[in-house]
Amino acid sequence: MGVIASLEEPDGPVEPGTESVRLLKLHNTGHVVDTFVLDVLGEAAGWITVRPEAVNVFPGQDETAEVVFTPPRESGVGCGPKSFAVRVVSMEDTAGSTVQESTIEVAPFTETACELVPRTVRGRRTARTRLAVDNFGNGPVSVELSGRDEDSAVEFRFSPGHLVVDPGTTRLVPVRIRLKNRFLTGPPRSLPVEVAVLGTDGSCERTTGAVVQLALLPRWLLKAGLFAAAGAVLAFTVLPGVLNAAPKSQAVAAEQTATAQAAAPEPSPSGTPASVTGQTPPAGAQPGAQGYAATTDANGTAHGSATVGQPGSGSAGGTAGSPQTQGQPQAQANTTPAGTGGAADQNAATTPPPAPRPAPAPPKSGAGPAAQDQAASFDLTANVAPTAAGRYSLYKHVVPAGQTLTVDRIALQNPNGNRGSLEIRRDGTRLLYRGLNTLQYENVSARHTFKAGEAVVLAVNCTASTRGSCTPKASFSGTVTRN
Structure with missing residues (x-):
């Protein structure tokens, strides 16, 4: 008792995503009616079925079953020959079971996709991005890469420009974009670009992106230049007038004039130094008057002079009575001045000092800490x-x-x-x-x-x-x- 199984030859490769049927012939060599159970073994068992799954065959008779092939259209099922086997199990005589082995050819299919990652890039002279090439087919695919733009203002460089992508994988290709036309200043310019992936089988996939071209001179540099120029103008025009401005107060002007005269006094006719240490001011000079200086002549006689506390005015000399000599008491020198020089010094001495500036106001209370x-x-x-x-x-x-x-x-x-x-x-x-x-x-x-x-x-x-x-x-x- 037993069974003889034979599977007809295939008509050709099976296209992924379609259905193909081959007949399985069963011959009962036994003497009783037998039921044969059919199932599929091998790597392709997931997409091969047998209908019906059980067949009743009379002794010495033949029956047929259909072996159905439905390979999926995905990269997980590669192209080429796939081995499988149909097992026929006899329910009456297990020892009479058999296994029919065969192969099925899966036809190749191509499905690719591409995308720029990122789609939009920025640069002044060059920009860089990456091209993702996906192979969703069931076999390796060889592709050529190219790029273009409407104005031919962009040059593309792919590393590499030709590549082979295995099924079910993604290749990332670096892309360098060189901008031919450049400009110094102005707003950014957007340049649309297109990249094509051409397969050896004639298939072509395209993707688009954009390059934002920036000016060679950044905006912050122009602003910094304007501020630097304004600062230079301010330094050469305004600051010298502020630093060298004449004092507005008469008392301050008189003090500066007296300091200058004391630093460089005129020499006496006999060559004696102009300033006499410990000499008492002559009559006609107020105590503490601004710009007073004492000199002696060759006979030892003291002469007094006073400068008016007005900026830019000359000195007015005043004499009253006999000049005072060295060693006389200080009280005799403090007499009422005669001449205009004493009056000018008195006005300068009585000029009130400038009012003090108000202290800065304290910070307002209640303000919380900054974020x-x-x-x-x-x-x-x-x-x-x-x-x-x-x-x-x-x-x-x-x-x-x-x-x-x-x-x-x-x-x-x-x-x-x-x-x-x-x-x-x-x-x-x-x-x-x-x-x-x-x-x-x-x-x-x-x-x-x-x-x-x-x-x-x-x-x-x-x-x-x-x-x-x-x-x-x-x-x-x-x-x-x-x-």
Whole structure:
């Protein structure tokens, strides 16, 4: 007793995403009606089925079953021959069971995608970005990279310009963009660009981006130059007049004049020094009068002179009676002055001093301390099993009371190549969206403010993972203001 199984030859390769059928012929060599149970073995058993799964065959008769091939259109099922086997188990005679081995050819298919990461870059002479090339086909693909812009103002350099991408993988290619036309000053200019990925089979994928070209001279440099020029003009025109201004007070002017005359006195006719130590001022000079000087002639006679306390005026000499000689009491010299010189000195001596400046007002009380900013950084890492599309897992960071969080930079990571999508939210409001299919690492410059009690949310929808759990990660950096 037993069974003889034979599988017809294939018509050709099976296209992924389609269905192909081959007939399996069963011959009962036994003497009783037997039931044969059919199942598939091998690496392709996941997408090969047999219908029906059990067949009743009369002795010496033949029956057929269908072996159905439905390879999926995905990179996990590579192109080329795939081995399998159909096992036929006899329910009446287990020893008479058999296994029919064969192969099936899976046809190749090509599906590529590309994206600039980031899409928008900035620069003055050059700019740098990366091109992500994805191969969703079931075989390796060879591609050529090229770039263009409408005005031919941009030159592209890819490293490398030709590459081979394995099925189910992503290649990141550095792109250097050189700006041909440059300008010194002015607002930034936006240049749209396009990058093409051309396959050897004739397929072509395109992606777009933009280059923001900045002026060679930054704005802050022009402002600094204007301030420097204004400071130079101020230093050469205003400051010398302020520093060398003549005093407005008559008393201060008289004191400066007396100091200058005392520093350089005129010599006497006999060569004796002009200033006589301990000499008493003559009659006609008020005590303490500004600008008084005493000199002696060759006979020892003392002469007195007084300068008027008016800036720029000459000296007026006054004599009254006999001149005083050395050694006379001080009281005899303090007589009423004669002549105009004494009157001028008296007016200068009686000039009131300038009024004192008021003290600065004390700071107002009741003003609270100023808000303080501190650097802050934190990570949100997902750890979730693959699930259906549209189902998000949430990971939160809540801003404590009395603080305000300002996020300046977000670093996104997908090291395991998970599939799906992620979002950055403020509570329930979406701020940023990225697809995980093309995301490996991206540094996003964005400014978002979160008040006390609001949550920074990482929302992850993982649909497939090659290494178990999905572990996308978002790193945040910015400042915290304590209110």
